[in-house]
Amino acid sequence: MSQTYSLVNPYNNEPIGEYQYTSWDQVEQKLALLKTGHKTQRDSSAFERANVLARLAELLKEHSEDLAQLITRETGKTISDSRVEMMRAVNATIACSEEARQITGEALDSDAYASMGKKIGIVCWRPLGTIFCITPFNFPINIAIHKIGPAYAAGNSVLFKPGPQNTATARRLVELCHEAGIPENVLQFCMPEMKELDRLNAHPDIHAINFTGGTAAANAIAAAAGYKKLLLELGGNDPLIVMDDADLEGAVKAAINQRFATAGQRCTAAKRLFVHEKVYDAFRDLLVEKSSELVVGDPAKDETFIGPLIHQGAADQVRGFIEDAIERGATVAMGNQYEGAFVYPTILENVDPECELMVEEAFGPVMPLFKFDDVDAIIPIINNTAYGLQGGIFTNNLALIRRLFEELDVGTLAANDGPGFRTEHFPFGGVKESGVGREGIKYAIREMSFTKTLVL
Numbered sequence: 001m002s003q004t005y006s007l008v009n010p011y012n013n014e015p016i017g018e019y020q021y022t023s024w025d026q027v028e029q030k031l032a033l034l035k036t037g038h039k040t041q042r043d044s045s046a047f048e049r050a051n052v053l054a055r056l057a058e059l060l061k062e063h064s065e066d067l068a069q070l071i072t073r074e075t076g077k078t079i080s081d082s083r084v085e086m087m088r089a090v091n092a093t094i095a096c097s098e099e100a101r102q103i104t105g106e107a108l109d110s111d112a113y114a115s116m117g118k119k120i121g122i123v124c125w126r127p128l129g130t131i132f133c134i135t136p137f138n139f140p141i142n143i144a145i146h147k148i149g150p151a152y153a154a155g156n157s158v159l160f161k162p163g164p165q166n167t168a169t170a171r172r173l174v175e176l177c178h179e180a181g182i183p184e185n186v187l188q189f190c191m192p193e194m195k196e197l198d199r200l201n202a203h204p205d206i207h208a209i210n211f212t213g214g215t216a217a218a219n220a221i222a223a224a225a226g227y228k229k230l231l232l233e234l235g236g237n238d239p240l241i242v243m244d245d246a247d248l249e250g251a252v253k254a255a256i257n258q259r260f261a262t263a264g265q266r267c268t269a270a271k272r273l274f275v276h277e278k279v280y281d282a283f284r285d286l287l288v289e290k291s292s293e294l295v296v297g298d299p300a301k302d303e304t305f306i307g308p309l310i311h312q313g314a315a316d317q318v319r320g321f322i323e324d325a326i327e328r329g330a331t332v333a334m335g336n337q338y339e340g341a342f343v344y345p346t347i348l349e350n351v352d353p354e355c356e357l358m359v360e361e362a363f364g365p366v367m368p369l370f371k372f373d374d375v376d377a378i379i380p381i382i383n384n385t386a387y388g389l390q391g392g393i394f395t396n397n398l399a400l401i402r403r404l405f406e407e408l409d410v411g412t413l414a415a416n417d418g419p420g421f422r423t424e425h426f427p428f429g430g431v432k433e434s435g436v437g438r439e440g441i442k443y444a445i446r447e448m449s450f451t452k453t454l455v456l
């Protein structure tokens with residue numbers, strides 16, 4: 001009999017449900033079933049897969065409010081953030097449906113080089129097999145769609161493992177995928193105990209692992225996965241740069257939306273703010289004024305902007321980063337207040353560029369402000385982190401935008417927006433310890449496929 005686990009609402013500790021882990025025998029049965037899905041997928045058509053994904057988008061839209069409410073209960077994410085996630089998930093699913101029809105290769109003539117004859121090479125894209133899709137707690141539907149959708153569109157089978165906290169949401173998503181027409185031998189949910197994960201990551205019937213989460217888990221996966229293809233979307237310590245010609249209201253709005261929304265629990269959150277000295281005081285004053293108006297409280301209420309973090313431990317970790325920064329000389333412009341799993345929006349000044357808050361990933365609503373007068377001086381500070389996901393800069397200086405695009409360690413730089421800018425079909429991913437490979441629907445399809453060439 002498998003062990004069970006129970007979940008509670010991070011806001012009020014109300015029980016959400018009690019669930020059973022997937023036993024190892026059940027995992028093996030699921031993988032065997034998914035192997036039969038390879039032929040099911042081979043016998044299907046891109047047309048059929050595109051239509052199934054279009055139907056899934058309709059079902060997600062039809063059930064978006066129920067799913068948003070469930071996300072909020074499971075994660076403490078505000079209902080407004082959960083509704084935005086559902087809108088993004090519908091968009092991502094529509095993009096999967098459209099890209100499912102566009103998985104085209106190319107035809108090459110062999111006579112480009114001496115004595116290679118007159119052959120034609122027909123380059124096709126084919127699925128890798130069974131993809132182990134693993135998702136984090138913070139966007140339980142949209143990040144799952146970004147894995148399941150492209151994997152299915154490419155013709156793969158999928159073994160889907162969400163974070164334990166997201167069990168009810170994930171199970172409901174899989175039900176809707178099956179209702180839309182994704183066959184049961186092509187998509188299976190699982191929740192093995194942690195002790196089984198190394199064995200599962202190494203399993204020969206898993207051909208690729210598509211993971212989003214933290215560095216520690218990614219390292220464990222990579223150690224067990226051997227030659228499997230890995231797609232790793234990991235953490236971020238993203239900068240937002242405010243230059244002396246910035247639109248200050250726009251920059252403040254981006255900073256608040258991209259640092260304090262989702263209680264700061266986004267890989268692409270604006271985790272470090274670099275503000276030119278000429279506009280620093282005006283920016284800081286406007287930022288504090290607008291941040292002080294934010295409603296902190298019950299995530300189920302429409303007016304709430306910041307709910308609790310995913311659990312007390314997460315709040316304690318963020319508090320540790322803040323206290324370390326203060327011990328090293330930072331001053332508090334607002335916040336530094338805590339209540340259970342709540343971290344109140346916190347803005348720090350005079351931050352030591354070497355403190356944990358500036359170098360590590362702080363997954364909570366804390367904003368260190370760093371005043372500067374010379375761009376040359378902040379580039380090494382911005383790059384002095386293991387991460388390199390996204391960046392944002394507010395300026396109209398195109399030459400500076402171009403220079404930072406080349407010199408910053410990021411996968412995306414957004415001009416006159418924050419690092420939290422993301423639309424579902426753009427390539428998404430970072431460098432260094434922010435991950436390996438790219439999501440963004442058509443890019444994820446390629447990551448979960450291989451080229452197969454017919455020479456005639």
Ligand SMILES: NC(=O)c1ccc[n+]([C@@H]2O[C@H](COP(=O)([O-])OP(=O)(O)OC[C@H]3O[C@@H](n4cnc5c(N)ncnc54)[C@H](O)[C@@H]3O)[C@@H](O)[C@H]2O)c1
Binds near residue numbers: 138198218221
């Ligand atoms: N780059 C992105 O798109 C992105 C998006 C969201 C979150 N994140 C990152 O995720 C982290 C927060 O999410 P989290 O706390 O859920 O991350 P986490 O790493 O604790 O867990 C992520 C998932 O991995 C699973 N997992 C843990 N160890 C594993 C192992 N050895 N083998 C297989 N699966 C394993 C977990 O059960 C969960 O499903 C942050 O670092 C954040 O930056 C990145």
Ligand SMILES: O=CCS(=O)(=O)O
Binds near residue numbers: 266268420422
């Ligand atoms: O946590 C990051 C996911 S997203 O919001 O940037 O898509």
